Structures are given as structure tokens and as C-alpha cells.
Amino acid sequence: MVEQPASAEQSASAGTTGSATGSAAARPQVPLLLSLVFLVYLAQMTLSPIIAPLAREAGLREWQIGATVSAAAVMVVLTSQFWGKRAQTHGTKPVLATALVLGATTMALFAWAAALGMRGVVTGAALVALFVMLRGVGFGLAISAVAPTAQTYIARVTDTEETRVRGMAGVGAVQGVAMIAGAxxxxxxxxxxxxxxxxxxPALLALAALVTLVSLRPEPRHELIEHPARVRPTDSRVWPFLLAGFGMFTALGFFQIIIGFIVQDRLALDGRMTALTTGGVMLIAGIGMVVAQVVVVPRSGWSPATLLRVGSTISVIGFGLLAPNAGLTLLLIGTVFVGFGLGVATPGYTAGPTLLMRRDEQGGLAGLIGATNGLTFVIAPALSTALYGVWPLLPVVVSGVLMAIVAVFVFVHPRFRVLREAPARGD
Structure with a gap:
């Protein structure tokens, strides 16, 4: 289909939610929502520093824990659009409450399975199956609701490019803070x-579920959308952002899942010191991300396209610094560059396409973004851990090459030069 230029009314409608009225819009609960997002990602990131030593203590190989993470990502890919549309038809509160109760239950069972594995009660294929079903399928289904629901809510209650970018940066910022706190x-x-x-x-997830049930207001019925529009990944307003985001988060996923193994093998540490040091490395990455999204992005006033260009370039430098096996200091410097760069780029990726979509398309778009992010973690964990077994430097090299391709793409593709010319819906 040939796209037609948008009318003034269409452009205005694409850049606004158009329905941010009434008491809920007058007093949007964005800080509360971001607090809930923080608790969820704090729970997730608390596991990250211990995942490598936990796998080895339980007798699992690197590729098996990679497959577990990939299983969670498969659930994110399969269910993100469902959750995004569900948030528009049923509201933010019931979607988040359901997801958080599910997450608390599955992670409590995962803790039980891990304890059995470490004690040698359950081993081999049975233990791998428990890890995949609980941390993979169950928790993946739960966490896949969080980002699309938060992004749909923010798109509904913001009506300018500046407030939209700030809101999406807020989601990224609390994820960065969660990375710091979780580390x-x-x-x-x-x-x-x-x-x-x-x-x-699971206690953190249960707390988030309780806060959701007690404090989060449901949307007025007139603000719900009975039939949210389907957004295709091939839509010309969307696919360049999805491709850029896919490249960025694949690069991150390649590095994130092997960071514990890099720390342990490069620095020759035991299990507990690996967990502590990995936590420190993740802390540095989180600080870089938070500084970018709390300080730089809101004050810069940059468009989504500029955020993508600047952030991806900084991350390329970071991956270059991570390549040499030159001790902890260079590892920390490279990590902070990667975190800072992604912190700058991510709000451009998540906010940019929302400015081009109608209100009834926001849930489908948020689901597409969530599915794209999840798809990267379907591919990255299993592949990066397999490549690490071939040559420990190989996943870092692949990450750097992917990020460099993204940087070139966002500089040259015309979508990022005409972002503010919100076109009508195209296929």
C-alpha cells in the first residue's frame, strides 16, 4: 500500500493519546507505576549476579542456563502483544496484578527447584526441565506483561514528544536503578x-502484587478500548525502530548473559566472589544507564532519532573497550559505556514510534516492542553461551559488530530523518 501524507488532524492524533481526560488523566499514577516496574525488575536483576555460580553449583552447563533464559524470552515474544492489548481492553491494574501473582508463584517454586539441585536431590534432565518451566516459561509469561502495560499507560497519559520521551525514559531509568539495586x-x-x-x-514480586491491588487505580471504563488495532511489524512507521531495537538488545543480551562467566574466568574467582564481582560490574552498568535516563535524556531535549544515534555510538565504544582481557578496571569502564549508551538510545527506540501511532494502536505497538526485546533474548543467551564455549571473546566481538550496524542504520535510514512527519497508517 502507498502511504498518503497525514492531514493535520491525523498528525495531531498520532502524537497524542486523545483521551487523557477525566480524573485518571488529571492525576496519572506514573510514579506508582514506575515503582511497580522497579520492584519487578529488581526481582529479576537480583537473580543475575548469582545465575552463573548457581548454574555451576547445581551441576548445569552454560548452554543449559542459556536455554532457560531463552525459554523466558520465547514467552515474552509470544505473549507481549496479548498483554499490551489486554492492558487497553481490561486496564492496567488487572493485567499487572495477574502477572505479578504468577511471577511470585513461579519464582518461589524455582527457589525450591534450585535448592533441590544444589543438594543433588534432582539432577540432570529433570533439573533442567524444572528450571526451564519455572524460571523460563512461568516467569517469562509473567514478566512479559510489565513493560507493554507500562508503556501503554504512559502513551495514554502523555500528549507531547517531550513528555512521552520523559515517560519512556522513566521506564528505562527504573530498570537501570533496578539493575543497580539488584546487583x-x-x-x-x-x-x-x-x-x-x-x-x-518471590517476596519482592508478592509485594509488588499487593501494592498493585491496594493502590493502583483502575482506568475509567470510557478510557478502555474494546477493540485495539492490530499493529504489524512491517508497518513503515514501526519496523525501522524495531530493527534498531532488535540490534541493540541482541548486543546487550550477548554480553549480559555471559558477564558472570567472563568475570569468573578472566579474574579466576570462586563462586561467591564471582557473584559479588558480577554484582559490581552490573552496578556500574546500571549507574551508566540511570545517569543517561535521569539526567541526560530529560535535559537534552533531543529527538528520538538523535537519542538513538548518540546512544548507539557510545555503546560501540563500550564494546570495543570490553574486548581486551586487561583486568577489572577496563571491564568496568567498558561496561559503563555500554550502559550509558543504551540508556541514551532506549527512550528513542521506545518513544519514537508511539509519536506516530493512534491511541488505539498504542497497546499493539507496546506489545511489538516487548516482543522484539524478548526475541533478542531468545537468540542471544543460547547463542552467546555456545559461542563462549568456542572462544570466550567471540560473544563480545559479535555484540560490538551488531551495535556498530545499528549505529550506521539510524544515521542513514530516512525514517529517522523524518520522524516528526507523522504519516498515516501504512502497511
């Missing part, structure tokens, strides 16, 4: 034993 919490709790963080994780 600290996971690393410190692991010093008391690898099972301790696993007990805390």
Missing part, C-alpha cells in the same frame, strides 16, 4: 548463600 542485593545476599537471593525474589 547490590543479589551480590550481598549471595555472601550468605546462593539460596538467600532466591527467597527474596
Amino acid at each position: 547490590i542485593v543479589g551480590g550481598v545476599l549471595a555472601s550468605f548463600g546462593l539460596l538467600v537471593p532466591l527467597i527474596v525474589i
Whole structure:
């Protein structure tokens, strides 16, 4: 189909939610929503510093824990659009509450399975199956609701490019803060034993579910959308952003899943010191991301396209610094560059296409973004851990090459030069 230029009314409608009226819009609960997002990602990131030593303590190989993470990502790909549309038809509160209760239940069962594995009660294929079903399928289904629901809500209650970018940056910022806090919490709790963080994780998710049920207001019925529009990934307003985001988060996924193995093998550490040091590395990455999204993005006033260009370029430099095996200092510097760059680029990726979509398309778009992010973690964990077994530097090289391709793409593709010319819906 040939796209037609938008009318003034269409452009205005694409850049606004058009329905941010009434008491809920007058007093949007964005801070509360971001707090809930924080608790969910804090729970997820608390596991990250211990995942490598936990796998080895339980007798699992690198590719098996990679397959577990990939299984969670498959669920994100399969269900993100469902959750995004569900948030528009049923509202933010019931979607989040359902997802959080599911997440708390599955992670409590995962802690039990991990304890059995570490004690040698359950081993081999049975243990892998439990890990995949609980941390993979169950928790993946739960967490796939969080980002699309939050992004749909923010798209509904914001009506300018500046507020939309700030709101989407807020989601990224709390994820970065969660990375920092999770690195600290996971690393410190692991010093008391690898099972301790696993007990805390479902408690955090249960707390988030309780806060959701008690404090989050449901949307007025007139603001719900009975039949949200389907958004195709091939839509010309959308696919360039999805492709850029796919490249960015695949590069991140290649690095993120192997960071514990890099720390342990490059620095020759035992399990507990690996967890503590990995927590420190993740802390640095989180600081870079938070500084970018709390300080740089809101104050810069940059368009989504500029955010993508600047952020991807900085991340390329970071991956270059991670390549040499030159000790902890260079590893930390490279990590902070990667985190800072992605912190700058991500709000451009998530906010940019929302400015081109109608209100009834926002849920489908948020689901597409969530599915794209999930798809990267279907591919990256299993592939990066397999490549790490071939040559430990190979996943880092692949990450850097992918990020460089993204940087070139967002500089040259015309969509990022005409972003503010919101076109009519195209296929």
C-alpha cells in the first residue's frame, strides 16, 4: 500500500493519546507505576549476579542456563502483544496484578527447584526441565506483561514528544536503578548463600502484587478500548525502530548473559566472589544507564532519532573497550559505556514510534516492542553461551559488530530523518 501524507488532524492524533481526560488523566499514577516496574525488575536483576555460580553449583552447563533464559524470552515474544492489548481492553491494574501473582508463584517454586539441585536431590534432565518451566516459561509469561502495560499507560497519559520521551525514559531509568539495586542485593545476599537471593525474589514480586491491588487505580471504563488495532511489524512507521531495537538488545543480551562467566574466568574467582564481582560490574552498568535516563535524556531535549544515534555510538565504544582481557578496571569502564549508551538510545527506540501511532494502536505497538526485546533474548543467551564455549571473546566481538550496524542504520535510514512527519497508517 502507498502511504498518503497525514492531514493535520491525523498528525495531531498520532502524537497524542486523545483521551487523557477525566480524573485518571488529571492525576496519572506514573510514579506508582514506575515503582511497580522497579520492584519487578529488581526481582529479576537480583537473580543475575548469582545465575552463573548457581548454574555451576547445581551441576548445569552454560548452554543449559542459556536455554532457560531463552525459554523466558520465547514467552515474552509470544505473549507481549496479548498483554499490551489486554492492558487497553481490561486496564492496567488487572493485567499487572495477574502477572505479578504468577511471577511470585513461579519464582518461589524455582527457589525450591534450585535448592533441590544444589543438594543433588534432582539432577540432570529433570533439573533442567524444572528450571526451564519455572524460571523460563512461568516467569517469562509473567514478566512479559510489565513493560507493554507500562508503556501503554504512559502513551495514554502523555500528549507531547517531550513528555512521552520523559515517560519512556522513566521506564528505562527504573530498570537501570533496578539493575543497580539488584546487583547490590543479589551480590550481598549471595555472601550468605546462593539460596538467600532466591527467597527474596518471590517476596519482592508478592509485594509488588499487593501494592498493585491496594493502590493502583483502575482506568475509567470510557478510557478502555474494546477493540485495539492490530499493529504489524512491517508497518513503515514501526519496523525501522524495531530493527534498531532488535540490534541493540541482541548486543546487550550477548554480553549480559555471559558477564558472570567472563568475570569468573578472566579474574579466576570462586563462586561467591564471582557473584559479588558480577554484582559490581552490573552496578556500574546500571549507574551508566540511570545517569543517561535521569539526567541526560530529560535535559537534552533531543529527538528520538538523535537519542538513538548518540546512544548507539557510545555503546560501540563500550564494546570495543570490553574486548581486551586487561583486568577489572577496563571491564568496568567498558561496561559503563555500554550502559550509558543504551540508556541514551532506549527512550528513542521506545518513544519514537508511539509519536506516530493512534491511541488505539498504542497497546499493539507496546506489545511489538516487548516482543522484539524478548526475541533478542531468545537468540542471544543460547547463542552467546555456545559461542563462549568456542572462544570466550567471540560473544563480545559479535555484540560490538551488531551495535556498530545499528549505529550506521539510524544515521542513514530516512525514517529517522523524518520522524516528526507523522504519516498515516501504512502497511
